[in-house]
Amino acid sequence: MSVRNQPARFESDTDEALELNFDIQGHPVRRPWWKVWSKRNNRVPWVSIFVVLFVLVLPALLADVITTHDPLRGVLADRLTPPFWMEGGTTTYPLGTDKQGRDILTRLIYGARISLTVSTITILIGAVVGSTLGLLAGYFGGWVDRFVSWLIDTFLSLPHVLLALVIVAAIGPSFVTIVAIIAVTIWASFARQVRGETLSVRETEYVARAHVAGTTSWRILLRHVLPNVANTLIVLATLQVGVVILEESSLSFIGAGIPRPNPSWGVMVADGRDQILISWWISFFPGLCILLVVLSLNLLGDWLRDFLDPKMRQRGRS
Amino acid sequence: MAEPLMVVESLSKHYPVSEGQYGGRTVGYVKAVDGVSFTIEKGRTLALVGESGCGKTTTARLVLRLRTPTGGTVKLEERDVHQLSGADLKWFRTSVQAVFQDPWASLSPRMRVRDIVAEPLVANHRVSKDEVRERVGVTLEKVGMQRWQGDLYPHEFSGGQRQRVALASALITEPRLLVLDEPVSALDVSVQAQVMNLLKDLQAELGTAFLLISHDLATVRYVADHVAVMYMGSIVESGSVDQIFETPRHPYTRGLFDAALPTHPRNRTEKLEIKGEMPSPLNPPTGCRFRTRCPQVMSICETVPETIEVAQGHRVACHLFTPEWS
Numbered sequence: 001m002s003v004r005n006q007p008a009r010f011e012s013d014t015d016e017a018l019e020l021n022f023d024i025q026g027h028p029v030r031r032p033w034w035k036v037w038s039k040r041n042n043r044v045p046w047v048s049i050f051v052v053l054f055v056l057v058l059p060a061l062l063a064d065v066i067t068t069h070d071p072l073r074g075v076l077a078d079r080l081t082p083p084f085w086m087e088g089g090t091t092t093y094p095l096g097t098d099k100q101g102r103d104i105l106t107r108l109i110y111g112a113r114i115s116l117t118v119s120t121i122t123i124l125i126g127a128v129v130g131s132t133l134g135l136l137a138g139y140f141g142g143w144v145d146r147f148v149s150w151l152i153d154t155f156l157s158l159p160h161v162l163l164a165l166v167i168v169a170a171i172g173p174s175f176v177t178i179v180a181i182i183a184v185t186i187w188a189s190f191a192r193q194v195r196g197e198t199l200s201v202r203e204t205e206y207v208a209r210a211h212v213a214g215t216t217s218w219r220i221l222l223r224h225v226l227p228n229v230a231n232t233l234i235v236l237a238t239l240q241v242g243v244v245i246l247e248e249s250s251l252s253f254i255g256a257g258i259p260r261p262n263p264s265w266g267v268m269v270a271d272g273r274d275q276i277l278i279s280w281w282i283s284f285f286p287g288l289c290i291l292l293v294v295l296s297l298n299l300l301g302d303w304l305r306d307f308l309d310p311k312m313r314q315r316g317r318s
Numbered sequence: 319m320a321e322p323l324m325v326v327e328s329l330s331k332h333y334p335v336s337e338g339q340y341g342g343r344t345v346g347y348v349k350a351v352d353g354v355s356f357t358i359e360k361g362r363t364l365a366l367v368g369e370s371g372c373g374k375t376t377t378a379r380l381v382l383r384l385r386t387p388t389g390g391t392v393k394l395e396e397r398d399v400h401q402l403s404g405a406d407l408k409w410f411r412t413s414v415q416a417v418f419q420d421p422w423a424s425l426s427p428r429m430r431v432r433d434i435v436a437e438p439l440v441a442n443h444r445v446s447k448d449e450v451r452e453r454v455g456v457t458l459e460k461v462g463m464q465r466w467q468g469d470l471y472p473h474e475f476s477g478g479q480r481q482r483v484a485l486a487s488a489l490i491t492e493p494r495l496l497v498l499d500e501p502v503s504a505l506d507v508s509v510q511a512q513v514m515n516l517l518k519d520l521q522a523e524l525g526t527a528f529l530l531i532s533h534d535l536a537t538v539r540y541v542a543d544h545v546a547v548m549y550m551g552s553i554v555e556s557g558s559v560d561q562i563f564e565t566p567r568h569p570y571t572r573g574l575f576d577a578a579l580p581t582h583p584r585n586r587t588e589k590l591e592i593k594g595e596m597p598s599p600l601n602p603p604t605g606c607r608f609r610t611r612c613p614q615v616m617s618i619c620e621t622v623p624e625t626i627e628v629a630q631g632h633r634v635a636c637h638l639f640t641p642e643w644s
Contacts (some may be wrong), residue, residue, distance in 0.1 A: 205424035
């Protein structure tokens with residue numbers, strides 16, 4: 001950029017200061033994103049981010065490094081050891097052991113890996129399939145829209161757990177089965193949301209302008225509609241991580257999910273069910289993990305929705 | 319008379335009104351635009367004025383080929399706009415551009431200004447990146463902005479600046495016709511004047527014809543060469559800007575001008591008052607559509623009036639001017 005004599009100034013705007021600075025010669029300098037972000041919204045839900053990071057993401061990524069026990073094979077002699085602060089507890093098993101003598105903490109950490117893998121894969125599938133169909137339905141309308149809407153309604157009205165039980169009964173529980181079942185049940189919420197957003201974006205003046213400019217429909221879909229529904233998509237995906245973790249846990253709890261002895265949080269809750277009054281820690285800690293992670297993801301999603309709303313960036317305008 | 323650029327003949331857009339779920343049966347039509355004809359001359363401005371809901375914007379959308387008409391033709395240099403395809407369509411898309419009403423809604427919030435401005439160019443031509451950059455820079459300067467502002471996003475601009483961006487985008491292919499749908503009504507009054515002056519200067523410089531859709535009579539008088547007054551989907555009066563403003567004939571046009579404030583309180587004159595609301599377009603009056611509100615209504619008004627040329631180029635659709643009555 002060439003050196004100019006006049007320092008650049010905007011006409012009458014107030015919060016350009018938020019995203020633009022001017023250097024000594026008057027060139028505009030975009031502020032680093034972290035400064036813009038922290039100015040734009042200072043109520044970042046740090047606790048939620050912390051929980052998601054330390055209960056879900058880091059354990060899932062580092063499970064092999066940070067655990068010392070075997071998540072699948074226990075020491076029968078140490079069965080039903082309570083957490084370390086209780087009488088009879090040892091720091092070898094900080095959160096105690098289950099009835100087969102497996103370390104609860106280790107199983108929780110490996111459980112995080114299962115939860116994260118399942119939710120990532122299902123949400124990727126669900127978001128790609130759902131938003132593609134939603135975009136097409138919302139943008140092209142007509143019979144495409146009628147067909148997709150019918151499909152969405154059908155899938156949203158299916159009882160998920162019953163469907164899962166039938167499928168598992170037919171082909172047996174496995175990782176692939178549960179991913180497929182959850183993906184089938186969540187694509188519809190993506191499709192419905194994206195279809196609605198697309199319907200409103202399609203009618204905006206900038207899409208009309210793009211038509212007048214001669215831009216093709218496919219290009220409009222990719223360059224104009226998709227970027228403007230992307231926010232919704234990100235927020236929905238975040239919220240759906242919680243839904244998927246809950247769903248996977250429920251299915252695992254009733255035995256239609258991740259097959260034993262894999263340490264899914266749902267499976268762990270189910271394992272401790274018959275000893276809940278004596279050895280409460282077997283069910284309690286995985287239950288607590290589900291609660292914390294799902295709650296945090298929901299709070300995080302709510303915050304993201306406000307944060308990514310373009311109107312937030314234009315506060316005080318129009 | 320200058321050469322005609324765009325000729326619109328008996329253009330209509332009737333929207334079916336249906337009852338019941340999933341389409342159902344058609345119970346009637348809303349005649350949003352009903353037999354509208356006008357001519358836009360090269361390098362001149364035609365203003366289309368009227369109340370909200372009279373079909374101005376629908377007409378603009380038909381002219382821009384954003385909607386398909388149910389009848390009539392739009393011809394740009396003798397070629398029917400709605401029959402074009404392939405290379406001819408590209409020619410049309412570069413020849414006719416638009417600026418819309420709301421500068422807050424007409425720029426995609428996710429695109430940089432330079433991509434917005436370049437859009438009509440890259441959509442229709444094979445151009446190198448350097449050339450696009452150069453043309454965007456030149457065009458931004460043409461509308462009174464600076465090159466580096468192309469790197470910003472729309473939300474970093476004020477309303478007037480945004481409308482300049484929209485204008486730059488519309489001008490980058492050097493169109494022959496620019497459709498301006500209420501280009502300044504969303505802006506502050508001081509900025510309105512700036513933008514209108516900019517439009518006039520650009521017209522003088524580039525020789526672009528304008529189709530100006532507006533309900534602001536002051537703007538129209540300032541910019542337009544010809545005026546067409548619309549009421550409930552049809553043109554009731556048309557003529558040069560002087561004819562319409564100095565000697566309005568149709569009772570609706572006169573009422574419209576009388577509704578605007580006089581420039582001086584002492585200029586207040588006897589007013590022709592239009593009473594009531596526009597009738598429902600679902601069930602418009604028979605004959606002259608204006609007869610339910612017309613202060614000079616007669617029994618013959620139950621028949622459709624013909625359009626009569628009362629002076630050179632000054633046409634009125636009203637029974638008051640039918641030869642056997644006047």
